[in-house]
Amino acid sequence: MIDTHAHLYDPIFKDEIEIHVSDIKAAGVSEVWLPNCDLASWGQLVELANAFPEFALPMIGLHPTYVKENYQIELAALAKILAEQKVLAIGEIGLDYYWDTTYKAEQIHAFETQCHWAMDNKLWIDVHCRKAYSDLLLLLKKSEYANLSGIIHCFSGDAREAKTLVDLGFMLGIGGVITYKNTTLFNDIKEIPLTNIVLETDAPxxxxxxxxxxxxxxxxxxxxxxxLADLYEVSIEELIQITDANANRLKVASGY
Structure with a gap:
C-alpha cells in the first residue's frame, strides 16, 4: 500500500523513527509520501527522505495555513530549493478558510504561484482545501491550469465538488475520516470510481x-x-491494487 500523504517527519515520530518505519513496513506500506508545510519543516522532511530514499518520498510547498505576512519570502526560499531538489510533487498547497480568512488573498496568490511551479517542472499538486471549495474550483477551472493534475488531500467537499474535481483530472485522497461513525464522506464519493481514489493517513x-x-x-x-473495500463492495486486494495503481500513475507522471 502507498500512503500518499503523511507527515512522518513530525517531531512525534523523530525519536523512534527506525521503529516507526519498521512497523509501517510490517503493516504492508511500501511508500509514504511526505507533504511539506513551510520552509522550517523542509529540513526535517528532506532529512527523513534522504534516510529512507525508496520509502519516504518528498514534496515541497507552502501549506495555506502557513501563509502569513512573509509568505513571499517563504516562497522564494522554497523555489530556490525546488530548482536543485528532486521532488515527487508540489504540496501541500491550497486554501484554508476554516479558522481565519485574514490572508485569503495571499493564500490564493501563493496557491497560483505554486501551481505554476508544478507546470514548469512537470509535477502534480497535492491540494489542501478546507471550507474553500468554491474558490478552489474557480481557480482550477482556469484555462491556464487545464493540464494540472494531482490529489485533493483529505477530500471533504460534497458530491458535486467531488465529480467536478475528478472531471478536472484530480484524484481524491481518502483517509481516516471514512471510518468515523457520523461521517457523510462516502455518500459524497460513492459515485466516484475507484480509479480516482488514493489512500492516505495525514499522520499524525x-x-x-x-x-x-x-x-x-x-x-x-x-x-x-x-x-473503503467494504463500502465499494470489492475485496481489499482489489482495492489496494487499484489505489496503488492510481498513485503510481502520478509517480510516473512526475518522473520520480
Whole structure:
C-alpha cells in the first residue's frame, strides 16, 4: 500500500523513527509520501527522505495555513530549493478558510504561484482545501491550469465538488475520516470510481477508528483500505491494487 500523504517527519515520530518505519513496513506500506508545510519543516522532511530514499518520498510547498505576512519570502526560499531538489510533487498547497480568512488573498496568490511551479517542472499538486471549495474550483477551472493534475488531500467537499474535481483530472485522497461513525464522506464519493481514489493517513492527524485519540501512523492505512473495500463492495486486494495503481500513475507522471 502507498500512503500518499503523511507527515512522518513530525517531531512525534523523530525519536523512534527506525521503529516507526519498521512497523509501517510490517503493516504492508511500501511508500509514504511526505507533504511539506513551510520552509522550517523542509529540513526535517528532506532529512527523513534522504534516510529512507525508496520509502519516504518528498514534496515541497507552502501549506495555506502557513501563509502569513512573509509568505513571499517563504516562497522564494522554497523555489530556490525546488530548482536543485528532486521532488515527487508540489504540496501541500491550497486554501484554508476554516479558522481565519485574514490572508485569503495571499493564500490564493501563493496557491497560483505554486501551481505554476508544478507546470514548469512537470509535477502534480497535492491540494489542501478546507471550507474553500468554491474558490478552489474557480481557480482550477482556469484555462491556464487545464493540464494540472494531482490529489485533493483529505477530500471533504460534497458530491458535486467531488465529480467536478475528478472531471478536472484530480484524484481524491481518502483517509481516516471514512471510518468515523457520523461521517457523510462516502455518500459524497460513492459515485466516484475507484480509479480516482488514493489512500492516505495525514499522520499524525485524523487517526482512524478504533485508534481515535492516539497519534495517527501510516501503519493504520489497512483500516482505511478495508473500510473503503467494504463500502465499494470489492475485496481489499482489489482495492489496494487499484489505489496503488492510481498513485503510481502520478509517480510516473512526475518522473520520480
Amino acid at each position: 492527524y485524523l487517526t482512524p477508528v478504533p485508534y481515535r485519540g492516539q497519534p495517527n501512523s501510516p501503519k493504520y492505512i489497512p483500516l482505511i483500505a478495508q473500510k
